[in-house]
Amino acid sequence: MTETTPATPSIVVFDIGQVLIEWDPRHLYRELFDGYEDLMEDFLDTVCTPAWNLEQDRGRPWADAVALLTAERPDCAELIRAYDEQWERMVPGPIPGTPEILAALKDRGVPVYAITNFSADKFVLACRRFDFLNGFDGIIVSGTERLVKPDPAIFRLLLDRYGLDAKECFFIDDSAANVETARAVGMTAHHFAGAEALRRDLEGFGLL
Secondary structure, three states: OOEOOOOOOOEEEEOOEOOOEOOOOHHHHHHHOOOOHHHHHHHHHHOOOHHHHHHHHOOOOHHHHHHHHHHHOHHHHHHHHHHHHOHHHHOOOEOOOHHHHHHHHHHOOOOEEEEEOOOHHHHHHHHHHOHHHHOOOEEEEHHHHOOOOOOHHHHHHHHHHHOOOHHHEEEEEOOHHHHHHHHHOOOEEEEOOOHHHHHHHHHHOOOO
16 A cells, blocks of 8 residues: 655655575575474574574674674584575575666656665675666665664655755655655655556556
8 A cells, every 4th residue: 555745756765685695594494404494494593593594684784693603503504504604595596577667767767766674795695696786876775874773864864965855755665664664754655565556556646
C-alpha cells in the first residue's frame, strides 16, 4: 500500500537488497550445512544473527566482526569466516524485473537515488558484479555513513546531501519499518513485494 503526500513525486529512491538484488545467507549456508535446515536456522538465529550483520552495515569492519564472534564461538569459526569470505554466494542475482524498472526510469529522465543498509566493502563487490548499481544520481550507503535504516537520520542525510524535497521522493523498500520512516519524513513510500506491483504504482504516478 502506498500513501501519498500533497506533492506528486518526481524522484525515485530505491532500497537495494531484496529490491534490486537478492541477498539471503541461506543461499550459502544451505550448502555448508548440507541440507540440515534446522541446524542452519539455529546458526543464523544464534551465531551469525541479523543483529550481528547489521553492525557491519553500520560500519564495523568485517575483520573485527569475525574476530569478535569467533572468540565467542570458536566451535563455529569456519562457518563464521564463511559469512565474510564467501559473502557473494549469498547474492544469487538480481530481483526479477526491478533492474529493468530502474533502467526505464533512467531512460525517461527520472532522477534515481538509493539508500541502502550495506557494508561499505561488500557494496563495492556488489557494484563490480551488478553494473546497474553504478547509475544512481546519488546514493547513501549505511556502512560508509555509520547510520542504518530505519533511523530517520539516514533519510534526512539523503535529502540534505543532494538537495532533495521529501515530498518529491517516491521511496521503495521491502522493510515495513523503513517504509514507515520514509513516510514519516514526508516521502511517498512503496512497500516492495514484487516488480509487477511496483511498476503499476510508478505508472500510477506517471513516473513510468
